[in-house]
Amino acid sequence: MSEQAGSPLEDLTAGGPAIDAFELLANETRLAILVTLWESYRPFAEDTTLQFSELRERVGTADSGQFNYHLDRLTDHFVDATDDGYRLSDAGLTVVRSVIAGTGIEERTLEPTTVDMDCKLCGSPAEIAYEDGWVYVFCTECDGLWTDRSDDERGQLARFSLHPAALADRTPEEIYAAAWLTTYQKLHSMIEGVCPTCSGPIERSVVVCEDHEDDGICGNCGRNGRGAARLSCAVCKEWVQSTLGSIAKYHPAVVGFCYRHGLELQYGVESLAQIERRLDEATSKVDLVSETPPRVDVTTEMDGDEIRVRLAEDLTVLEVSERTA
Structure with a gap:
């Protein structure tokens, strides 16, 4: 297969910090080292380092030379080497946290469930569902505020990005509140111009439907309201879409x-x-x-x-x- 100009394949062959990071993580032993150091990590503890021998024993690698090679590859990237031993760097903590937040403890889903709240458009009962990292809020009767799920006829009132880990030990009402609060905090950080994921700069804009249909969901923009706010990170592409209110x-x-x-x-x-x-x-x-x-x-x-x-x-x-x- 030929490589097209400007394609990701060119970036892979050219190298760079991001590609180096992916290559470092593409090894079972290195991933095991990161997870082992994360398991020993305790917020606010004075010392959570592991000595070389203890770290190798916990990882379960018999070959000391091979283990040392993989540990050296991680050092100064995702692992800090100190006089007391080894610990995760801030970048290492971010990587492991992202994996845990993105996968949770187990596969998480929530079938459409009625919660103690009403649709603000028609007063009918609302329900929430969780699928593929998103909390959906639906009206059980009307067309809702917008649509982006062509396979679902229910009116969508809101959609919140939420890590699977957030569903652990929470009721449907608590899941909705957690999703609302997470998005609320993300939105406010991006309004201030700082990405909550990578701290990069934010691009902000008002989008207005030029041919808006005022009766229910517009067939042109898919929204009930004519305008919306869009905020996205210029570096990591984190984004949020919000009402102007x-x-x-x-x-x-x-x-x-x-x-x-x-x-x-x-x-x-x-x-x-x-x-x-x-x-x-x-x-x-x-x-x-x-x-x-x-x-x-x-x-x-x-x-x-x-x-x-x-x-x-x-x-x-x-x-x-x-x-x-």
């Missing part, structure tokens, strides 16, 4: 507005009841002010009072205004 509710003026009306936006979001209260009481309306360049007004209303945030194309806040009843 969620972007506006991060601004300190909106946080203070809600607080004055008895609602804490940034506390208690691990609780399903508090999430429900936030969604019920701090409703938002989005108005398109300009298509070129995109400008949107997001208005949050509580107790008859309103606060309006105007967002630019890159999601920066252009102005804030309040109106009291």
